[in-house]
Amino acid sequence: MTVGSIEFSILISIAGGLLLAAGVVMLRKRWLERGKAGRAFLIGGWIAIAGSLLALAEAWGAELGTTYALGILSLASYAVIAATFERRTNKARTREGTVDPEERPTNWRRGIGKALLAIVLAGIASIGVGVVAAIHLPLPPQDRAVLGGLLVPALWGAGMAWTLCDPRLTRATIILVAISALGYGVAFLPKAFS
Known part of the structure; x- marks a missing residue:
């Protein structure tokens, strides 16, 4: 590896990491808007993640690039989770209606069948x-x-x-x-x- 190729790999890696972080942020934005229209964030997030995987594979080869990409994906996901973490106070709630298991008729034929x-x-x-x-x-x-x-x-x-x-x-x-x-x-x- 020459100095120029190492610099190129580092630049592509930084671009791939930023693209991957942007994809994670877009997916998180889509998650927060669950009931609303946010398909652009979903599609854009996965496209950004796929593009970053290709960029890192180009920079470091298929094996190392995939390993680095998955590691960066994990770190970016943890960073987004940590940045949006909120501590809620634990309120004592009383459940008004508890969900009990469904009452089913049981007999020996049903037991043997099961x-x-x-x-x-x-x-x-x-x-x-x-x-x-x-x-x-x-x-x-x-x-x-x-x-x-x-x-x-x-x-x-x-x-x-x-x-x-x-x-x-x-x-x-x-x-x-x-x-x-x-x-x-x-x-x-x-x-x-x-």
């Missing part, structure tokens, strides 16, 4: 999605197998939690059957036709 949905059907659906990840992700075979294997228990747990919290058994059944059919279809149908 257990079967949560354990069996959520497991089948999560295995289907894990197999799709292990077969079709654009990664080396070892990485696909590990990622597919790690996805299964996480998705199974999420499916179990959602199924047990959902008051409508038919909705949970339809969604889990659709995910299972889609997962196994995407995983194995292309091989059946080849």
